[in-house]
Amino acid sequence: GESVGLHLPTLSVQEGDNSIINCAYSNSASDYFIWYKQESGKGPQFIIDIRSNMDKRQGQRVTVLLNKTVKHLSLQIAATQPGDSAVYFCAENWRGGNMLTFGGGTRLMVKP
């Protein structure tokens, strides 16, 4: 079936460096994507979203890139900080638009 997945389960970066978290999706009918951040013991928090009619969207220190040709989504975090350490999930809107489907998550570890 269609699914959202992540290339790297764990990403370790140095404080101050840029981070890139990747996500592959296989449902070409998906038209909406979201990135969530989940800190230990807490619920997921919205980071940024993007619709399929866009290639790039920027927020505060974060950028989401969408490559529909290869069905790839990425989250870029500039100047990574210790507070960015968390698990990051991508999610896509499919199944007729009635629900979001989440990928398995990538753990980001920031080294001081």
Added chain:
Amino acid sequence: NAGVTQTPKFQVLKTGQSMTLQCAQDMNHNSMYWYRQDPGMGLRLIYYSASEGTTDKGEVPNGYNVSRLNKREFSLRLESAAPSQTSVYFCASSGRGLGAGELFFGEGSRLTVL
């Protein structure tokens, strides 16, 4: 402004026992959801409610029932708990319609079934 509130935060059950997870949101959102999260996996949708009075099955509804009591509250019931239902349960709400827009999540309810 509390957002999405879930109770209880922790619960231990024996196989065959029943319980209800409560969820309330104070953001006047129409849509509410229940997800489960298992170790090393993403969130999987159990049930959702597009509006007061309506509920629909998600990806993994078996073994669960839900009630949309009013616009604020959406409860999840396990009638006869099984060890496979050991998980962390998250309630979420959205004001922008199903499948689109930001979901606001609660802090989670950690359930262990022995």
